[in-house]
Amino acid sequence: MQDLHFKTITELAALLESGELTSVQLMQAVIDRTAAVDEQVKAFLSYDADDALAQARASDERRAAGQALGPLDGIPVGIKDVLAVKDQSVRCASKMLENYVSPFDATCITKLRQAGAIIWGRLNMDEFAMGSSTENSAYQTTANPWNLETIPGGSSGGSAAAMAAGEAIATLGTDTGGSIRQPAALCGVVGMKPTYGLVSRYGLVAFASSLDQVGPFARTVEDAAIVLEAMLGKDLKDSTSIESLGETNYAAALKDKKGPWTLGVPQEFFGEGIDPEVKANIEQAVDWYRGQGCTIVDISLPHSDLAVPVYYIVATAEASSNLARFDGVRYSHRSEAAKDALTLFTKSRGEGFGDEVKRRIILGTYVLSSGYYDAYYKRAQKVRRLILGDFEKAFEQVDAILTPTSPTPAFKRGERTDDPLAMYLSDIYTISVNLAGLPAISVPSGFTESGLPIGLQVIGKAFGEAEMFAIAHAFEQGHDYYKTTPKL
Amino acid sequence: MDYEATIGLEIHVQIKTRTKMFTAAPYEYGAAPNTLTDAVVLGLPGTLPVLNHAAIEKCAQLGLMLGCEIAEVCKWDRKNYFYPDSPKNYQLTQNDQPLCLGGEVEIELADPARNAAGEHRWVKLNRIHLEEDPGKLTHEAFDTLIDFNRAGVPLAEIVTEPDMSSSAEAVAFLNALRNLIIYAGISDCDMEKGQLRCDANVSLKPVGSTELGTRTEMKNLNSISNVKAAIEYEIERQRDVLESGNLVVQETRRWDVDQGISFSLRSKEEAHDYRYFPDPDLMPVEFDRNRVEALRAELPERPFDKQRRFEQEYGLPYTVTTVLCPNRELSEFFEAALETHHSPKLIANYVANDLLRELAAGSEHGAQNLKVSACQLTPAHIGTLAKLIDEGVISKQIAKEVFTEMFATGELPDAIVEKKGLKQSNDTGEIEALCREAIAGNEKAVNQYKDGNEKAINALKGPVMKATKGKANPAMLDELLKKLIDEG
Numbered sequence: 001m002q003d004l005h006f007k008t009i010t011e012l013a014a015l016l017e018s019g020e021l022t023s024v025q026l027m028q029a030v031i032d033r034t035a036a037v038d039e040q041v042k043a044f045l046s047y048d049a050d051d052a053l054a055q056a057r058a059s060d061e062r063r064a065a066g067q068a069l070g071p072l073d074g075i076p077v078g079i080k081d082v083l084a085v086k087d088q089s090v091r092c093a094s095k096m097l098e099n100y101v102s103p104f105d106a107t108c109i110t111k112l113r114q115a116g117a118i119i120w121g122r123l124n125m126d127e128f129a130m131g132s133s134t135e136n137s138a139y140q141t142t143a144n145p146w147n148l149e150t151i152p153g154g155s156s157g158g159s160a161a162a163m164a165a166g167e168a169i170a171t172l173g174t175d176t177g178g179s180i181r182q183p184a185a186l187c188g189v190v191g192m193k194p195t196y197g198l199v200s201r202y203g204l205v206a207f208a209s210s211l212d213q214v215g216p217f218a219r220t221v222e223d224a225a226i227v228l229e230a231m232l233g234k235d236l237k238d239s240t241s242i243e244s245l246g247e248t249n250y251a252a253a254l255k256d257k258k259g260p261w262t263l264g265v266p267q268e269f270f271g272e273g274i275d276p277e278v279k280a281n282i283e284q285a286v287d288w289y290r291g292q293g294c295t296i297v298d299i300s301l302p303h304s305d306l307a308v309p310v311y312y313i314v315a316t317a318e319a320s321s322n323l324a325r326f327d328g329v330r331y332s333h334r335s336e337a338a339k340d341a342l343t344l345f346t347k348s349r350g351e352g353f354g355d356e357v358k359r360r361i362i363l364g365t366y367v368l369s370s371g372y373y374d375a376y377y378k379r380a381q382k383v384r385r386l387i388l389g390d391f392e393k394a395f396e397q398v399d400a401i402l403t404p405t406s407p408t409p410a411f412k413r414g415e416r417t418d419d420p421l422a423m424y425l426s427d428i429y430t431i432s433v434n435l436a437g438l439p440a441i442s443v444p445s446g447f448t449e450s451g452l453p454i455g456l457q458v459i460g461k462a463f464g465e466a467e468m469f470a471i472a473h474a475f476e477q478g479h480d481y482y483k484t485t486p487k488l
Numbered sequence: 489m490d491y492e493a494t495i496g497l498e499i500h501v502q503i504k505t506r507t508k509m510f511t512a513a514p515y516e517y518g519a520a521p522n523t524l525t526d527a528v529v530l531g532l533p534g535t536l537p538v539l540n541h542a543a544i545e546k547c548a549q550l551g552l553m554l555g556c557e558i559a560e561v562c563k564w565d566r567k568n569y570f571y572p573d574s575p576k577n578y579q580l581t582q583n584d585q586p587l588c589l590g591g592e593v594e595i596e597l598a599d600p601a602r603n604a605a606g607e608h609r610w611v612k613l614n615r616i617h618l619e620e621d622p623g624k625l626t627h628e629a630f631d632t633l634i635d636f637n638r639a640g641v642p643l644a645e646i647v648t649e650p651d652m653s654s655s656a657e658a659v660a661f662l663n664a665l666r667n668l669i670i671y672a673g674i675s676d677c678d679m680e681k682g683q684l685r686c687d688a689n690v691s692l693k694p695v696g697s698t699e700l701g702t703r704t705e706m707k708n709l710n711s712i713s714n715v716k717a718a719i720e721y722e723i724e725r726q727r728d729v730l731e732s733g734n735l736v737v738q739e740t741r742r743w744d745v746d747q748g749i750s751f752s753l754r755s756k757e758e759a760h761d762y763r764y765f766p767d768p769d770l771m772p773v774e775f776d777r778n779r780v781e782a783l784r785a786e787l788p789e790r791p792f793d794k795q796r797r798f799e800q801e802y803g804l805p806y807t808v809t810t811v812l813c814p815n816r817e818l819s820e821f822f823e824a825a826l827e828t829h830h831s832p833k834l835i836a837n838y839v840a841n842d843l844l845r846e847l848a849a850g851s852e853h854g855a856q857n858l859k860v861s862a863c864q865l866t867p868a869h870i871g872t873l874a875k876l877i878d879e880g881v882i883s884k885q886i887a888k889e890v891f892t893e894m895f896a897t898g899e900l901p902d903a904i905v906e907k908k909g910l911k912q913s914n915d916t917g918e919i920e921a922l923c924r925e926a927i928a929g930n931e932k933a934v935n936q937y938k939d940g941n942e943k944a945i946n947a948l949k950g951p952v953m954k955a956t957k958g959k960a961n962p963a964m965l966d967e968l969l970k971k972l973i974d975e976g
Contacts, residue, residue, distance in 0.1 A: 083534075084533065084534040090533060090534070092533070097533065100533065102532070102533070102534070103527060103532070104527055104532075104534075106534060201536060202534065202535070202536050203534040203535075204534055205533040205534045206534070206769075208768075209768035209769050210768035236538065237536060237538060238536050238538075238769075239536065239537070239538055239539065239769065239770050239771050240536075240768075240769065240771060317765060318765075318768055320568075320763075321566050321568050321578050321763070321765070324568060324570065324576065324577035324578055325531045325533070325575065325576045325577055327570065327572075327577055329572050329634070330530070330575075331532070331533075341571075341572050341632070344572075345570050365763065368568070368763035368764075368765055369761055369763060370761045370762075370763070373763075373764075373765070377765055
């Protein structure tokens, strides 16, 4: 039998259901695995084994009483450090929140608890979710389990690495410009970002409010669908959340929707900057779909080249305002050198934030400044509208869009830390999806010659998660890349 | 050269709602510091604002009361600035799309005669928008304390056009505005409790010039007398500046209540760049037109309209209407009393004089904001009292005693009259005997009357009244005395 910690939710749910396995056994297996490998991977900022085992016991008791809550009951789900969990520290991998403990659960956490999931540990990330390599964490650098010299991607690098290393059965990440999909691709696991509004942002420490979404990492598309289904829905605490306008019975969709589909391939996503191995791999994936009877359509998303600049205006503007609350007055880092209100602000923020966060706050402050607002922020919002228009036009003729998730496989630690622009381009294929508010998933599509994972991105229509899952599921089941695990 | 002043006011009014603007935390004045907060009020990481629709409706109602256009969409912006009383370091407000546009307020300038109607004119409004109140700072010797109870309370900011030219007009405006707001049930407008706050913009220009001079803004005007004093001080200060050949500097000034002077707070160059941008956490809300019309239909009659109606419909003098009409409760009490007995002048006098006097005697809050509802009297009490007088059952003299009694006990006047045997005597036989005694006992008065001094009859009435303990019908007494003297 395969190691428990590499099994899927569906496999484990069956074992739990049949009584062959208890949640405590499963949790203990995951704790043991984590204790064994996390020294190398460094995916977790912290975890509380006793608390996790107590949740597992509660799950076993529910099950014994005939009150099991569904496929997630008793399954350990790792949590990115940007999501609030009651009575746990929420540091966003920043010194700024070193001592902050949340008095409440994020809505997605509440919903996972209601589904019986075990809330498991705090996963490393780029500080305040700003970065593409998890090297911006103020606490530790997470390694990619496939090659410990390389980065796991980011910002949800801890969530992706923990999945790849078998330190959780599923994890949660957040995706503002690719922060779930890019690390999922680089770590060879499934990662998906829902349609904007599908999952409540309440309890997600905001980076860029109009782009942020919570989403799952999982071993399989089906597992990701199970986790998403537990979290979605309109939340009265988040005015931007909405009840899905599409089908949300994803398990049924995976069974029923078999294609063949009409799939779009945007030429703009295979140009300059793409790694040849990645390009060849994704072309093979497209060919596979063609071989399955799908119609492949060359499409154009003409404003794609504007996505990165637009993103770095919109996201930084919102971030500059969202992160203003970290000022040293109450719960955030307070400088001991502060002498008055002004130095309390400046010194606390100067000491508490890392370089990338400061860079983005400065950028965002600049683009919102009087006299520059129209030229930058307002204009960026107009271009954002054009980018969405490109997608809407494409979706008139296709069911989904296939692209590489990341232009390159995992790169070496330190390789891009001194070149922010090169780092920003890691998200070149994922960013436009956030700007358009669409759902997208990264599914493992093979490996480079040196054994690094590659991810295929499937972009769906707004609230078209069911179809998008089905398309990704078909590819996954036709390849079984997910059954390969890294040697640690 | 002679100068004239141009004045514009910005008034902040706390809107009376059960809960705060963007969360369910309650608000009341005077609670222990930091007891009326929650995670949203404190801007804890991961929290999101959720609109309180009651605040929007009340603000719209205020706008309708002041003759504004109500915007079709209610949109929110972030005003970014760092200050320790601001939990998020941005304030949710409405920058470019205020909820209410235009409008005007009818004011009455005090007439030098005081008991005659003053001149009326209309002051134009620019806009009313909604925003959230910040917390409150208290500066101690070495520390500054923050109370976040007030943070997040809905505030309506009413901005006038520069449409006033004297402190008297500003005072008249504030009084009229206050009455309108209290009438509409939007706020109690207690300036001591910070429910109504005022900033004043003042500039001077040569008499007759159409071009406005450089303005200064005066902050911290927390009573109507402060507004008056600060404007007068500023007009004189600017006149001195201009007359000495200097230029007025555009700046924000702070009024020092204790010293009675203002000093510069910051110049135009030091003004904040608020970096406004649309709040990505709140969706713009469309304001249902039917709802606006429903709110319009619920509006109370405006105080000056009521005053004019009272003068025409009931023939009441200015001295009475000017007491009754600014107070909605009092004026409605008066009209309700008319339903028991239609004797407008008599009842108006009882309400405007006797009732107010008794209320003021028992009030801890001074003459303003007297609450009729706080006493035991109902409109039926006063109506019945008037009826007893008009029907000759009791004299006005006796009515005073009945009034005091019913105010103290809440008993109905007819019951009091019955119980105490206060019915006025119409027994001509007894009274005639007493009259003859009086005539016989005061020859001087009789002669004066005979000489044409009608008032001399009063001297004869006194002893009769005394002997009947005031129960003699005065009108009947008058006639009887005259008849007996004339008969000789």
